[in-house]
Amino acid sequence: MTVRYVAQGIHKTYGHNEVLKNISVEFRTGEIHAIVGHNGAGKSTLLRVLAGVEKADNGSVILDKKTVSFSSPREAQSLGVTCVYQELRLVNELTVAENIFLGQELHHGAVLKRKEMNRQASAMLAVHGLDISPSDKVRKLSHPQRQLVEIVSALHKNARFLLLDEPTTALEFQQIQELLETLKKLVSSQEVGVVLVTHKLDEVYAVADKITVLCDGKVVLSGKTTDIKQQDVIGYIIGEEQNLGVREGEISVRNRRKEFLAKGPVLQVANLKTSKIKDVALQAFPQQVLGIYGLGGSGRTEFLRTVFGVDRIVSGTMSMGGKLFAPKSPRDALRWGVAYITEERKVDGFNPLMNSVLNMGLPVLSRFSRYGFIRKHKLQKAVLNVTKPLQIRGSIFDPMQSLSGGNQQKVLFGRVIMQDAQLLLLDEPTKGIDIGAKSEIHKFIRSLVESNPIAVIVVSSEEEEILTLSDQIVIFRSGVCDGKLYRSEEMTATMLRTLALEEGC
Structure with a gap:
């Protein structure tokens, strides 16, 4: 029997900022319903209301024909509504089985029935094709495995509606395909309803039965994915005028390609070895975006960390501007003019309680x-000059945590401008960012390299992003890169994957 979960006339305000404006949408078991929209559109806030984390100011939530008002996520879970967030909630020091049974442990008196919990957890994992030991500590698992364990845990708690917040952000191509297949099996075999918040429209059209588009806190489009064209969705998210500009911008980037090899490299790397990478050689030139592509575990992030002075060099050399470069710390790298925007901006990118x-x-x-005193007026004046072209939505005088992910990333790019860097390292620069903010960031990166003598190195798991942003591309595999350059306009996503899987770089 189909169960309906309905948000009706939902309003939510933070201070003077109205985030949700009369949101009405219906979800059903047996369906995957995608929610998309620009950063700050209200997607995550709606998810929190549905999951019992936030209470709506007005409107009602109806589950199986009954009006509900959750006082906490635990109460929502007890009625079959569970949310899996982008930042996973598993306890690293507990085993897989203990996490699955967390809050519902099996006891014999005061003693945990570990064997029975492991047996049942093993059966649950097997149903979903997961080759994971229930007795392993969660900290030993990869991110994709943790994500799937959290989903299994939600299903164990008899979830009727599974709310997923950007579930594929940290996954590789094959892992994404496996997760999407798992979701399709769930809705067909277990009569679960999946609410999928994502910015990846190709995934939406691969698995979702329905789609709802939010813009500035309102529902602007909703219906069956078979009835709604992808181009129409993009138009609602970023606006038709901006959408056309992105396509024209990508073409003009190709037409404005410059000859970089005549200039000396900003960064030159030869036979670089650390405890985590084996042998890397490459060059990065001014006014060039060098893309690094490789599969998970290929050493891409570890290379960036080495250039920024986080990981120590075992052997090999690096030079900047023709001078030997061996940073002993991030502070040392900063002095050399290196800027680094990490993959996990919320963990090590900024102080969330400080303002922008x-x-x-x-x-x-x-x-x-x-x-010893900060001249605040002078700092604010400089920051305002930098932020104007970045079009940050939200107050730069409020704590960073109040901004959406895309706007947080724009602040970090503003920091790069303040540094006047010679070399910019970008690790997954649009991770968890919607298509509108992504296009703005792509334009900013291209504008930055074309108007400044800066070299940019980009790591991305999204083939399309690497192909769109990069002038040239190098391939990492198992900690090795020979520095061979591939012109981005001559490459395809399939070619990138094939090269990444070959025995040598």
Whole structure:
């Protein structure tokens, strides 16, 4: 029997900011229903209301024809509504089985029935084709495995509606395909309803039965995916005028390609070896975006960490501007003019409680300090000059955590401008960002390299992003890269994957 979960006339306001405006949408078991929209459109807030994390100011939530008002996520779970967030909630020091049974442990008196929990957990994992030991600590699992364990845990708690917040953000291509297949099996075999918040439209059209588009806190489009064209969805998310500009911009980038090899490299790497990478050689030139492509575990992120002075060099050499470069710390790399925007911006990219002004000024505070005191007026003036072209939505004087993911990323790019960097390292620069903010960031990166003598190195798991952004591409495999350059306009996604899987780089 089909169960309906309905949001009706939902309003939600934070201070003077109205985030959800009369949202009405219906979800059903046996269906995958995607929610898409630009950053700040209200997707995550709606998910939190549905999951019992937030309470709506007005409107009602109806589950199986009964109006409900959850006081907590635990109460929502007890009625079959569970949310799996982008930042997973598993306990790393507990086993897989203990996480699956967390809050519903099997006891014999005061003693945990571990063998029975392991047996049942093993059976649940097997049903979903997961070759994971229930007795392994969660910290030993890969991110995709943890994600699937959290989904299994939700299903064990008799979830009728599974709310997923950007579930494929950290996954590789094959892992994404496996997760999407798992979701399709779930809705068909277990009568579960899946609410999928994502920015990846190709995934939406691969698995979703229905799609709802949010814009500025309102539902602007909703219906069966078979009845709605993907181009129409893009138009609603970023606007037709901007959408056309993105396509024209990508073409003009190709037409404005410059000859970089005549200039000396900003960064030159030869036979680089660390505890995590085996042998890397490459060059990055000014006014060039060098794309690094490889599968998970190929050493891409580890290479960036080495250039930024986080990981130590075992052997080999690096040089910047023709001078030997061996940073012993991030502070040392900053002095050389290296800027780094990490994959996990919420973990190590910024201080969430500081405002955007201070976060942008952190690497260069000495420029705005006198006798140990920060000259706030001078810093704010400099930041405002930088942020104007970035079009940050939200107050730069509020804590960073109040901004959406795309706007947080724009602040970090503003920090790069403040640093006046010679080399910019970008690790998954649009991870978890919607298509509108992604196109803005792509335009900014291209504008940055074309108007400044800066070299940019980009790591991305999205083939289309590598092909769109990069002038040239190198391939990493198992910690090895020979520096062979591939012109991006001559490559395809299939060619990239094939090269990444070959025995040698």
